[in-house]
Amino acid sequence: MAEQSKVILHGMWHSPFAKRVELALKHKGIPYEYVEEDLRNKSDLLLKYNPVHKKVPVLVHNGKAIAESMVILEYIDETWKDGPKLLPSDSYKRAQARFWSNFIQDQLMENSFLVVKTDGEAQQKAINQIYEKLSLLEDGMKSYQAEGNVGVENKFGILEIVFCVLFGPYKAQEEVLGMKFIVPEKFPVLFSWLMAIVEVEAVKKAALPHEKTVAILQHYRQSALKSSATP
Template identity: 40%
Template sequence: MEDVKLLGTWASPFSYRVIWALKLKGIDYEYIEQDLSNKSPLLLQSNPVHKKIPVLIHSGKPISESMIILRYLDESWPENYPLLPADPYERAVARFWIKFAEEKLTSAFAIFRTSGEEQEKAVKESLEVMKTLEEHAFGLLLLQEKAFFGGDKVNMVDLAYGVMGYWLDAVEDCTGVKLMDPLKFPLFHGWVNRFNEAPVIKDNLPDREELFAYFKRRREMIVSATSS
């Protein structure tokens, strides 16, 4: 058996990107839950720059940043469930949307951490990002009659945007901000529902109620810290 360890936290959307990729590829791994309020020596040694999860440790070698980990898994296990298209042009398009996810999805999570004007700015930015995705990314899926970016099954682009399902719902729930309007974003909304029900994904999501309760507790802590 390969020596693969994943340092993560149960509620992190970024941990789930890696879990989905490991499961889709059928790679056995040991999951090591981290306490981010008291970071372990293993996490600090493995990701000394950002000190963040997820970290994948393959035969003792650490790799940080969820999307870099996914690329590493795809290059190291190319035969098991390839996560990127084989065609160079399609691959480039996939990488374009992955880069967009890495740069732009942060505003949706900023809504969770901010209030007042700062939060309004994050909401505005998120809605613009969602509009762009609706028109250009999910619009392309519709034109190509594809259920997922990987065609009839999820690929690395789907995994990059998968965090816009459960976790966006949790952000909406605890802040009262509504972003995912099915009338405004019907294609995006439809894709989220398909993604959450896709094989492997649907069996590897956190418990929704526990996730919502956790986000609610964290949000209350953020609000009371900023209002005192």
């Protein structure tokens, strides 16, 4: 790999945030080296490149480190101008893509994690909250799509990446939790959108095997429930 285009991604195989960056790199066709990090035993390089948060992902481009997945996605789009764009060229559409990406991250991600980590009344509360937020997203995407704003010129950008990483493993989520987040009858726009996104070539290439996704979700859920039950 030529030094002028050398790219290294420090990630963790089941990190949804690192997966965002992986999807962007694959979709734009950017060659990169991958470094798997163990967050229980963080490497000196990770601590050097991300001394503030000490987390993945970190993108290292020609020796310069960029942290935080959303920042990295925009950096990738601005740096590699050839090929598919991750954000629309129109400023209003670009603002809308950023708004809804932040909505998914701020309003939906934590509630999704709570559904996995809890049981009983606490879980039902989290489910109710996520359905409320998904209803807002459904209505928002109706307007967004009506204006021809789904995706960017190639129909796959930052908004699709953020949505896909959270809800793309829907089959594993249903197997582990016995429920669906994106219920077709409740959220037909979101369901159709998701079905189109999971067929994107970069998404197929980056997807974890179903069995590994089920296993990590089960492990995460069982560990959280066991921890909450410990006095």
